[in-house]
Amino acid sequence: MKRIVSKGPADYFYLKVSLEFTDDDFEVDVLLFKAIIVKALLTMYGETGTAMTVDVLKYNEDRKEAILRVHHSGFSKLWSALTLFGYYSQKQCAFRVHQVSSCLMALAFNSRQHMVPVH
Amino acid sequence: MVRFKNRYLLCELVLEKDCLVYPIEQKEVYYVVRQAIERCHGDYGAGVTQGGMNVKYLNVYTKTVLIRVRREYYKLLWSSIPFIKSIGRQKLFFHSLHIGGTIRSCQKFLVKYGQQQLAVLLQKCKTQEERKAVQRATIHCTWLKGLSNFENVKHTEDDDFSD
Numbered sequence: 001m002k003r004i005v006s007k008g009p010a011d012y013f014y015l016k017v018s019l020e021f022t023d024d025d026f027e028v029d030v031l032l033f034k035a036i037i038v039k040a041l042l043t044m045y046g047e048t049g050t051a052m053t054v055d056v057l058k059y060n061e062d063r064k065e066a067i068l069r070v071h072h073s074g075f076s077k078l079w080s081a082l083t084l085f086g087y088y089s090q091k092q093c094a095f096r097v098h099q100v101s102s103c104l105m106a107l108a109f110n111s112r113q114h115m116v117p118v119h
Numbered sequence: 120m121v122r123f124k125n126r127y128l129l130c131e132l133v134l135e136k137d138c139l140v141y142p143i144e145q146k147e148v149y150y151v152v153r154q155a156i157e158r159c160h161g162d163y164g165a166g167v168t169q170g171g172m173n174v175k176y177l178n179v180y181t182k183t184v185l186i187r188v189r190r191e192y193y194k195l196l197w198s199s200i201p202f203i204k205s206i207g208r209q210k211l212f213f214h215s216l217h218i219g220g221t222i223r224s225c226q227k228f229l230v231k232y233g234q235q236q237l238a239v240l241l242q243k244c245k246t247q248e249e250r251k252a253v254q255r256a257t258i259h260c261t262w263l264k265g266l267s268n269f270e271n272v273k274h275t276e277d278d279d280f281s282d
Binding site: 042043046047048 | 156157158159160161162163198
């Protein structure tokens with residue numbers, strides 16, 4: 001009889017997301033990005049949703065891409081809230097989730113977006 | 120077995136200005152509770168509780184409310200209730216007393232709670248008349264309880280308890 005010991009879920013989950021607008025000229029700085037994430041959680045899960053701590057670890061303003069960190073208890077809530085978020089100040093937008101991992105190192109490389117230089 | 124299991128939340132309305140009767144309708148209580156759930160738990164909370172939620176009983180004289188909700192989502196309702204501050208223009212708050220699986224269990228709790236409250240009221244009595252009235256009510260309750268336990272015992276009703 002094998003005994004399986006589980007360490008439980010990982011402490012934090014890391015997501016690489018980017019925010020896409022139909023109108024690409026709209027500039028979003030890191031504070032506005034965090035506010036949009038909080039707004040997404042607010043519409044979907046109310047005030048208890050905004051109570052979960054989501055950290056923006058890295059933000060790329062040109063591509064509106066960020067690495068987020070969330071506690072494992074709020075992970076599915078965050079992802080579902082980002083998926084169902086469609087409008088910000090009368091502009092259509094969408095969150096694209098590129099990578100998700102419980103280990104931050106795994107986000108260093110993405111085989112889907114990796115460009116192999118062709119000589 | 121496929122059956123919808125529910126939880127019944129028993130609450131007491133505590134008004135700002137305690138008047139005997141304030142005209143509140145079941146509809147109003149329902150909308151206020153829906154709003155509170157939507158504020159605290161968002162679209163998810165509102166959607167998930169909408170199917171099974173119902174204000175089963177409302178008594179404006181005793182200010183008791185009984186709200187039904189599906190068993191899986193009773194915590195969403197329970198946690199949103201404290202955030203209700205008013206209904207219409209009347210300021211009040213919900214004092215949640217008991218969560219039961221059936222209406223009958225809530226009624227049983229209400230009977231016991233009423234008896235406990237009588238004991239509290241007795242301490243708060245200011246005039247001799249009030250004290251006598253509360254004592255009479257307490258004795259009547261315990262007599263009724265004793266009667267339900269021993270159904271065959273005959274009592275002469277008003278002999279021992281006339282003041």
